[in-house]
Amino acid sequence: PTTGGSNFLRNLIAEQIASGEHTGAVVTRFPPEPNGYLHIGHAASICLNFGLAEYFQGACRLRFDDTNPDAEDQEYIDSIQADIQWLGFEWDGEVRYTSQYFATLYDYALHLIAAGLAYVDELSPDEIRDYRGTLTEPGKNSPYRDRDPAESRAMFEAMARGEYAEGTACLRARIDMAAGNINLRDPVIYRIRNKAHHQTGDAWCVYPSYDFAHGQSDAIEGVTHSICTLEFEDHRPLYNWLLEHLPVPARPVQYEFARVNLNYTITSKRKLRRLVEEQIVDGWDDPRMPTISGIRRRGYTPASIRAFCDRVGVSRSGGTVDAAMLEHAIRDDLNKNAARAMCVIDPLKVVITNWEAGHVETLTAPGHPDRDDMPERHLPLTREVYIEKADFREEANKKYKRLVLGKKVRLRNAYVIEAHDVVKNEAGEIVEVHCTYDPDTLGDNPADGVKPKGVIHWVSASHGKQALVRVYDRLFAVENPGREDDLLDGLNPFSLEIHPGCWIEPGLADVAAETRVQFERTGYFVADRYDHAAGAPVFNRVVALRDTWAK
Numbered sequence: 001p002t003t004g005g006s007n008f009l010r011n012l013i014a015e016q017i018a019s020g021e022h023t024g025a026v027v028t029r030f031p032p033e034p035n036g037y038l039h040i041g042h043a044a045s046i047c048l049n050f051g052l053a054e055y056f057q058g059a060c061r062l063r064f065d066d067t068n069p070d071a072e073d074q075e076y077i078d079s080i081q082a083d084i085q086w087l088g089f090e091w092d093g094e095v096r097y098t099s100q101y102f103a104t105l106y107d108y109a110l111h112l113i114a115a116g117l118a119y120v121d122e123l124s125p126d127e128i129r130d131y132r133g134t135l136t137e138p139g140k141n142s143p144y145r146d147r148d149p150a151e152s153r154a155m156f157e158a159m160a161r162g163e164y165a166e167g168t169a170c171l172r173a174r175i176d177m178a179a180g181n182i183n184l185r186d187p188v189i190y191r192i193r194n195k196a197h198h199q200t201g202d203a204w205c206v207y208p209s210y211d212f213a214h215g216q217s218d219a220i221e222g223v224t225h226s227i228c229t230l231e232f233e234d235h236r237p238l239y240n241w242l243l244e245h246l247p248v249p250a251r252p253v254q255y256e257f258a259r260v261n262l263n264y265t266i267t268s269k270r271k272l273r274r275l276v277e278e279q280i281v282d283g284w285d286d287p288r289m290p291t292i293s294g295i296r297r298r299g300y301t302p303a304s305i306r307a308f309c310d311r312v313g314v315s316r317s318g319g320t321v322d323a324a325m326l327e328h329a330i331r332d333d334l335n336k337n338a339a340r341a342m343c344v345i346d347p348l349k350v351v352i353t354n355w356e357a358g359h360v361e362t363l364t365a366p367g368h369p370d371r372d373d374m375p376e377r378h379l380p381l382t383r384e385v386y387i388e389k390a391d392f393r394e395e396a397n398k399k400y401k402r403l404v405l406g407k408k409v410r411l412r413n414a415y416v417i418e419a420h421d422v423v424k425n426e427a428g429e430i431v432e433v434h435c436t437y438d439p440d441t442l443g444d445n446p447a448d449g450v451k452p453k454g455v456i457h458w459v460s461a462s463h464g465k466q467a468l469v470r471v472y473d474r475l476f477a478v479e480n481p482g483r484e485d486d487l488l489d490g491l492n493p494f495s496l497e498i499h500p501g502c503w504i505e506p507g508l509a510d511v512a513a514e515t516r517v518q519f520e521r522t523g524y525f526v527a528d529r530y531d532h533a534a535g536a537p538v539f540n541r542v543v544a545l546r547d548t549w550a551k
């Protein structure tokens, strides 16, 4: 599944190869921290890294950047792998973990200490921050900066044995407290954390920082192009400094691109976790979540997500992408590839009074208007059918192209009917519409020349099946939910409507989970990945037929 879009990184690597600046395989990596589920922004990074490896016939590794045991969990490791595979990508070789390199990274730290390029600092985390200075003010040296390397080594080893409490000491690279780039002002490269790690258990009491682990892991794995998002641009000098001063086996190069952000959406694991923890949504894979597993459950196809990422492209300038672009990608895919079907969401009974009770006529309809490869559908028509409540009015003006008392409408794929009566309950609500049908109108207009006003969908009351339909919409009603005082202020109160009593054509009741269909006139739907079962159908709305959010 090559992502076809050309982009500045692909062009740059092509030039490197053409000029001989780069030789050998192109090796990239996707390095998620397993502290949450992947979201649509990660999909962009996945398509980019795996796409480049595919394009240059190189390799892309999957490496869990697991240097912080606090928020990480096996659940996330599993979901991340499943998401990448579902998107259609394969990583090269085994899954890798930064934690596999903890011993090597520890040796690298000792190497820096021996060279006088790292020291154990005993300032508190707050003091370290104060000493660091600001953009306009140089930092101040820690009083421990000139500690003898032998002493730093002994202390670092004691830290690793668990002999120091958290926050009482750390290891810092000894670079330049006056550097214009604050990342070079003696960054902390190891912290004490007395916490079990999901991969290494109790083996370690000191953990490397992201900056100390990342470039060295890239080098150990032979990554040639280490692609990250722009907020790491200022870390690149540190990335290079560490590689220059350590006995690493290779020299990867870091490149940056702009994060992909979507309006009406949040792409921050921390904020998404809050929605899960406060049960605003039904888990990380709620169909309204911008997680890959949520988007999957919503009914998106892998191809639609890859097409979206290609369209968004890769840039260094960033900006926000319209959520409508993502919706457009799946609408486009399903318009071409989803079978058609009929579903009545808010049913009103229609009795065809000139249709013999018990008589069943099985009509046929195309699976898809322009696809011969999709099987025909069989639609039993009976004396009683359901139509949408919204498709009938006792009186209406000419703009209303549906069923009206005394007027004609076509039942889709079937006959023309004319309404002549209504039955109301005590509250005055219409509970039945009585019609007659014209037996000469299957595929033909009525002989009297009076054309039906429109076409409405329907399902046999006796032969249709009941279904639960969940109509999902955007989770947030505001363009920039992250900018609200409280994230929850921007929620869309109408992001989920549950319709338990819907009617679907009989052939749909037993489809496999994750089958996608267009309910004609209503929208695109998917049989829920988990809740749908043969005989107890559950459908999620993927997206409406048209963009209902366009301004």
Ligand code: ATP
Pocket (backbone or CB within 6 Å): 030, 031, 032, 033, 034, 040, 041, 042, 044, 045, 065, 227, 228, 229, 258, 259, 260, 261, 267, 268, 269, 270
């Ligand atoms: P978050 O803020 O959601 O936690 P992160 O960058 O901390 O994101 P990681 O697990 O470190 O999450 O991300 C793995 C890779 O995905 C990184 O290389 C990161 O740059 C990339 N990535 C994360 N978010 C986006 C995004 N919105 N657009 C493009 N790439 C992204």
Ligand code: MG
Pocket (backbone or CB within 6 Å): 033
């Ligand atoms: Mg990260």
Ligand code: MG
Pocket (backbone or CB within 6 Å): 033, 269
């Ligand atoms: Mg993060």
